[in-house]
Amino acid sequence: MRKKVLLINLIIGLFVLAAAVFAPALSEVIAQDTYTSQDAIQVAAAHEAFADGLATHPGWTAAAYNTGNVYGIWHVQFWDENGEDMGWADVSPARERVYLYETHYGATTEQTSAAEAPIREFLSRNDEIQDLLGEITEDDYLYVEYDGYNRWWGVYIDRSIDSIYAVVQFEGKSPSALDDASLLFIGFNEVLSYEEWQTASQAEAIALAFAQPEIAAATRLHPDWTATAELVDPETGAIWIVNFATGDQPLAQATVDLPNETIIAYTVN
Known part of the structure; x- marks a missing residue:
């Protein structure tokens, strides 16, 4: 009998503890259920990111929906008078706080x-x-x-x-x-990505090497010729070696100085 009483008291104690822990969260969720889309819109519209832009766009509209998550978050969307996107915000009406937003409007x-x-x-x-x-x-x-x-x-x-x-x-x-x-x-102005610079430099190096008459003559005998360019001076990005070939057969090679647009050396097979 004593053990049964102790067990009952333990169960009651657990219920009391659970109520104490979860009651604030439950009451907050219940309170948040009373908020409307207009409440969420008002919180977002008052935020510094939107207030100025909305003031200069009379006729703006907004809509919001309750995400239904445990944090009571509403998602608010704004449009200008022409229906163009002005931005959005994730807000808590209960806390009157904007957690995340994007603004898409410009200046007048x-x-x-x-x-x-x-x-x-x-x-x-x-x-x-x-x-x-x-x-x-x-x-x-x-x-x-x-x-x-x-x-x-x-x-x-x-x-x-x-x-x-x-x-x-x-x-x-x-x-x-x-x-x-x-x-x-x-x-x-006109700063390329490294990949863009590399591709452009390879093309320039090949064109510079091909401009050497002996190399041009050697490659024209082979309609299927190909060319590759390799940077050999990465510290300055200036010196490139260009190889011309047809299949596995080398045709010519040139070492070029791109900034000075000169061919330092070349060989024709």
């Missing part, structure tokens, strides 16, 4: 015009820009565009083939925020 014409002068002024006194370009004057053409996904301004500074691309972000990050600018990074 007025916002872009207003940002041009502060951006020019900031870049004209930035040490890194001055080190690369020297003085930026009114004669320098700057193309400015807001990136709504990253919430920064891309600035194309036209210097012909020496043009650069600067990324500027203001403290508030929104299109209308124009205080406390930072230079995030600088991009350069």
Whole structure:
């Protein structure tokens, strides 16, 4: 009898402990069940990532659905007045918190015009820009565009083939925020990936070697000739060896200096 009483008390104790542990979570889930899509939209719309953009797009619309997960998360989608995607957010109405979002809207014409002068002024006194370009004057053409996904301004500074691309972000990050600018990074004109550079350099090396009359004459006798180019000076990327062959039969070889566009040596079999 004593053992039975102890067992009953143990079971009751476990129920009490379980209730204490899970009651807050259960009550929160129950509370979250009372939220609506409008509650979720209001939380997302008030977030700094969306508030400014929505204010400049009258007629925007939004929809939301309850994901049904244990965290009470709703997914909110925004569109502009023309039905174009403006971004989305995963929010908790109960916690009034945005956990994850993407913004896809740009700046208005007025916002872009207003940002041009502060951006020019900031870049004209930035040490890194001055080190690369020297003085930026009114004669320098700057193309400015807001990136709504990253919430920064891309600035194309036209210097012909020496043009650069600067990324500027203001403290508030929104299109209308124009205080406390930072230079995030600088991009350069026509910079290829390594694979693209390698492919282009191989083609240039082969063309340079083929321009040698003796090599051209030797290869033209074999319509199925092929050529390969191998970099032998990886420290500078300058010196390449080009081999011409037909099947397994070597036809010619050339060592070329690409930057100087010269053939250092060649042999014809």
